[in-house]
Amino acid sequence: MTSSDGDLRHSPLHTRHVALDAVLGPFGGWTMPISYPDGGVLAEHTAVRDAVGVFDVSHLGTASITGPAAVAFVNRCFTNDLERIGDGQAQYTLCCAEDGGVLDDLIAYRVRDDELLVMPNAANAATVLERLTAAAPDGVRVTDRHSELAVLAVQGPHSAAVLDAVGLPTELDYMAFQDVSIESAGLTSQVSAGGGPVRVCRTGYTGEHGYELVLDAEAAPPLWDRLLVAAQARGGRACGLGARDTLRTELGYPLHGQDLSPEITPVQARCGWAVGWDKPEFWGRDALLAERRDGPGRRLTGLRATGRGVPRPGMTVLAGGTPVGSTTSGTFSPTLRAGIALALLDTSAGLKKGDVVSVDVRGRALECVVQPLPFVPSHVR
Template sequence: MAETHTSPQEGSLRPSPLYPRHQALGAKFAPFAGWEMPLEYEGVIAEHNAVRHHVGAFDVSHLGKLVITGPRALEFVNSCFTNDLNRAKDGGALYNLCCTVEGGVVDDVICYRFSEQKILAMPNAANNADVARRLRDAAPADIDIADEHTEWAVIAVQGPEAPGIVADLGLPTDHDDFMEFKTASFEGTELLVCRTGYTGEKGFELLVPTSAAGPLWDELMRRDVQPCGLGARDTLRLEMGYPLHGNDLTTDITPVQARMRWAIGWDKPDFWGKDVLTAERENGPRRRSWGLEAVKKGVLRPGMDVYDGEEKVGRTTSGSFSPTLKKGIALALLDSGWKPGADLEVDVRGRRLPVKVVKPPFVDSSTR
């Protein structure tokens, strides 16, 4: 029998299918893109370190799920999003971008290729409806876009011990490549085991029907997997230099400016924003995303001005304390021309904090 889930703020915030379990574990909740999601359990630093050194589990069920089907589904998605799905094989996933015709980023989207007739696109929660609308507005009559946002839960199991934990659940871990996915069964329920994640560590994202999400989560907890909130997910992704939509990617920030040209299939006949992005690539962007590391004690946050002397040369887009490096780090859009090694300053509440320009990631990745 499917479980029912209620939130203390029923009607305003949507609860995860795992909401009662998060409550039982003492999670602190926060609003996130219309959902009430766990921010932390034992603390961001403890959860961050568990993923870097052992294993943690995140409830990321708020991520969107759009199923695109039809005789030319792959061809259609390829004509909309930036990356080339022909780079992936059936059973493979690909990081993608949904852009405006002006080249700004509506959202970053993971696309799972089942076949040329079926693609699963996973936008961020805040943009799921917008991405679905844009696809439907562009879709020919023989293409269907089904919004299955609430029909699936997503549990990310991340960290160096993740393969052993997932295998102990009877699920496959012998994926040939990063970003590959496999269909499997857990207690009689079919689910997807995806070799994906947004932490920089080895791990898997498990896409499971909402009715079976609770038992799967319970089995992870029985194996002493650390439950982790979105706070640790943010510090983990920032250490890797992974962008957060709404901060590092927006409709005012292009993929070329965000150093994401690798996520564009430049040789494709067309995709949304191609002409503008091609021109920007050829002419060079007026600004570009770089990493900043604090030289002295201080925490960097989004929206802080960056200076070279008295000249403002950029603005931070993401920032936090790095539990791994034990220093403040940030991503920032800087005027064109700055390079790694440059010394700048960030205005932190009226105090100038010295920083050094670096090329992300801030820490090494073990995903492969």
């Protein structure tokens, strides 16, 4: 995963993206595909909603935490309660600072009591690993595997058919995973002997039925090729991070650095469901308990434009001419054919579903209505 683009890193699939004439751009310290020709973001978004899309998300961090009581250790760090899940299950959780701000949101994969795989965001992986390493007790080891592993995502109504076509398991509950051999994916002649397993996870970031695949970096290119052939046979295509962003915004899924951040807490971002409130210990516990008790001064809310225009992050939201917050994410929704946004709005404004506000789009007032999240139905379960 070396790079010639300054300090930017390359995915193990970089040459595949170049061969497909992908529009490449920097993301979290990596050069990643933003979109591909023949339709771009709109066509890729539609493919995921209607058929299937194949994403390279190898920029996501990967780290193993191993050793006696590794699960118990991580449970004292992150917000969610790992005792709610069993071996072979995954959990969305948050890494918070002591003041309750979110340093990262991530997925934790519970392999067994003495082993987890955690998947932080690319830009925050080093921070999360440094905090875990500093806090780890004797016997618990935190290992950065970012350069060793690749992560692919297959998302959409035909995602199970694509995995079936390449010999990978599909009968998994939501947020469950299964390890299968490289041989099961038909890759024995294309990768070196002794390669690790393919971890098939019923997870995703699009709101559609889908899977994420974690495997050795050297095995990723041939698997990508086979997945793409199977997807194209079912009306699907390769998809970049542009479509990933429009898809997640339609579902109201937060993006760290915009909807979650060191300045935005889980309570403000409506992620309290990912906090184990009854746990005796986790980073930021006291601050978050106090904020939940007192009530947050602002909350993440959906906005849908009623006229022509697209809200973008960082725009002022007004009610009756008075500023009441700002947008954190904003885009054009290909599904709704309208501009949508996530916004942090002052709770003191008392805004509710159907209320009309305006977003200051470069000096022009864009009328929007307050709308509960998600903007479109989820099909993940």
